[in-house]
Amino acid sequence: MYSTLVKTTFATLLFTTSVYGTQYPNCPNSVNLGDGKCHSSLNIAECGYDDGDCCTATCTGPNCGVFWQYDCKNPSINQYAPECETNFLVIGDSYCHASSNNGECGYDGGDCCESTCTGKHCGSWGYHCKDPVAICEEDKNLIGDGKCHTSTNIAQCNYDGGDCCKETCDGPNCGKFWEYDCKNPKINIYAPECTEANFEVIGNGLCDACANSAECGYDGGDCCESTCIGEDCGQWGWHCKDPTDKESYKPTSGPTNSPTYPESPDSPEESQDSNEVPK
């Protein structure tokens, strides 16, 4: 139903385009644009990739793919289809479109954030930045300044650099004028019992001695083979202490070629686990 709606809207757009012919002023020939037949000479960015005729996701009409084979060169489609369902011609056109302002569509190809938009219409429909990477970049001066900012209180910005939680905020302004709003799930789960660890290392895929305790959720699972999540798992060796983890819990296991299992200076009891430290 959704795709039908999109196609109908798109057909209307095509009709409008072919009548007025103003959408692609730099296209050498607008006669055959959007007629449902893929023309290789028009399959270029200046012509909107034959106004969609060369890709299954954007072609409309009974001729699509019948006598003229698809030859999709639209980078947005090749990058985002099929997860992204939208009119692909609006992605990256420098106007911010709500319909494709999501992760599946590359946040409208960057059109909705000031730092990622390129083109002459940037900002003309306003910015509605949802791309977490762009948000963290644009508001980086707010991150870690000791004041809790809602916009950067997301996982990708490390929860405003810790500003929104009592346990991680640093500076004279903490909690004074900007109320705490702790959204860091690790802190909400493990504080205040977990006192030895820097909360950033919990669940980062690397086994950290300072957090490898019951109070800190055994480093969020980082130290056991069966509970660790992430690409870095095992890089600092396995030091499974979680007694409920029957699969991985054993004195020593896993790779032993890394000597970098970090010992926290303020947790001397960890240093006694010398039998677990590789090498």
Ligand SMILES: [Ca+2]
């Ligand atoms: Ca757009």
Ligand SMILES: [Ca+2]
């Ligand atoms: Ca802040």
Ligand SMILES: [Ca+2]
């Ligand atoms: Ca860790």
